[in-house]
Amino acid sequence: MRRGRCRPAKLHHAVISGPIDVFRSPHVHGMPDVVPDRTQRRTSAVSSISITNTRDGYGLIAITLHWIVAAAFIVNYALIYWTQWYVEPRTEEYFGLLSTHTAIGVSVVVFVFLRVISRWMQPVPEDAPGTRLEHLGAHAVHILLYIAMFVTPLTGYFGQGGPSQLFFAIEIPSFQNTWLFQTVIDGGLGISWESWEGVMDYIHKTIAPWVVGLLILAHAGAALFHHVVRRDRVLIRMIDPRKSSNSS
Numbered sequence: 001m002r003r004g005r006c007r008p009a010k011l012h013h014a015v016i017s018g019p020i021d022v023f024r025s026p027h028v029h030g031m032p033d034v035v036p037d038r039t040q041r042r043t044s045a046v047s048s049i050s051i052t053n054t055r056d057g058y059g060l061i062a063i064t065l066h067w068i069v070a071a072a073f074i075v076n077y078a079l080i081y082w083t084q085w086y087v088e089p090r091t092e093e094y095f096g097l098l099s100t101h102t103a104i105g106v107s108v109v110v111f112v113f114l115r116v117i118s119r120w121m122q123p124v125p126e127d128a129p130g131t132r133l134e135h136l137g138a139h140a141v142h143i144l145l146y147i148a149m150f151v152t153p154l155t156g157y158f159g160q161g162g163p164s165q166l167f168f169a170i171e172i173p174s175f176q177n178t179w180l181f182q183t184v185i186d187g188g189l190g191i192s193w194e195s196w197e198g199v200m201d202y203i204h205k206t207i208a209p210w211v212v213g214l215l216i217l218a219h220a221g222a223a224l225f226h227h228v229v230r231r232d233r234v235l236i237r238m239i240d241p242r243k244s245s246n247s248s
């Protein structure tokens with residue numbers, strides 16, 4: 001499906017405007033579907049908060065989920081390297097920080113699922129102004145980031161020998177003690193825990209940190225480039241849901 005087109009709208013564009021909540025949708029009320037001026041630069045103040053995406057920008061749901069997942073990734077990177085570089089291995093502090101890393105990691109998967117579902121249910125905003133090559137590059141990085149958002153935490157969990165705490169409260173057993181591993185992977189495919197763990201660890205600790213780290217740097221760098229050099233609304237519309245309506 002072409003980017004920028006509304007999917008069969010399961011979630012209409014909802015806007016909270018002024019002192020009372022008003023949910024309005026151009027589709028519902030038969031208003032014309034205005035395509036925004038894509039060369040528009042950062043402009044004046046706006047008064048409405050968009051809950052869902054519009055063709056012109058991201059709504060509150062997408063923005064909140066984007067920054068929860070982004071923060072979890074950035075914190076988890078910082079946390080694990082801090083632990084590895086500055087904390088004595090196998091001490092109480094080391095294991096405490098490691099279990100914080102695994103707890104954030106397993107919890108982020110829930111938000112990644114919500115993010116994918118919410119993206120599928122909403123219109124996708126129009127591309128920011130730019131060349132065809134820039135659009136292709138941005139789409140490729142976004143797709144790779146979506147893959148990374150699953151692969152990084154899941155390979156961490158799949159290779160983890162001990163339990164993890166979902167939302168720091170609910171204990172998730174080690175993957176090696178699950179039915180899936182014992183019956184299908186070990187029992188059915190004959191792959192031992194040692195071989196399985198080796199592959200998962202290699203992806204999680206060797207490939208992912210570099211590949212995903214570079215993707216995040218390129219992605220955040222591009223957002224800053226838009227903001228500082230191009231002075232357009234690309235970064236702002238991922239921060240401020242009031243900037244996602246056509247009038248913004």
Ligand code: HEM
Binds near residue numbers: 101102105
């Ligand atoms: C947002 C998700 C996650 C990110 C960004 C992330 C990132 C990383 C990074 C960058 C490393 C260091 C690799 C190295 O040794 O150079 C690491 C190590 C590790 N991760 Fe994750 N991880 C995530 C989720 C998880 C999850 C869900 C688990 C397990 C349930 C996990 C378990 C581990 C373990 C056990 C290590 C090795 C720590 C050590 O040996 O000191 N990670 N992770």
Ligand code: HEM
Binds near residue numbers: 223
């Ligand atoms: C400081 C760090 C970050 C900044 C400044 C940033 C900024 C942005 C901006 C401005 C957009 C909108 C791009 C557009 O309109 O075309 C965006 C989208 C996106 N970001 Fe980030 N981001 C950051 C970190 C991350 C991280 C860590 C991840 C994933 C692990 C991520 C994943 C995504 C994805 C998948 C999209 C596409 C959203 C969609 O259309 O569904 N971002 N980001």
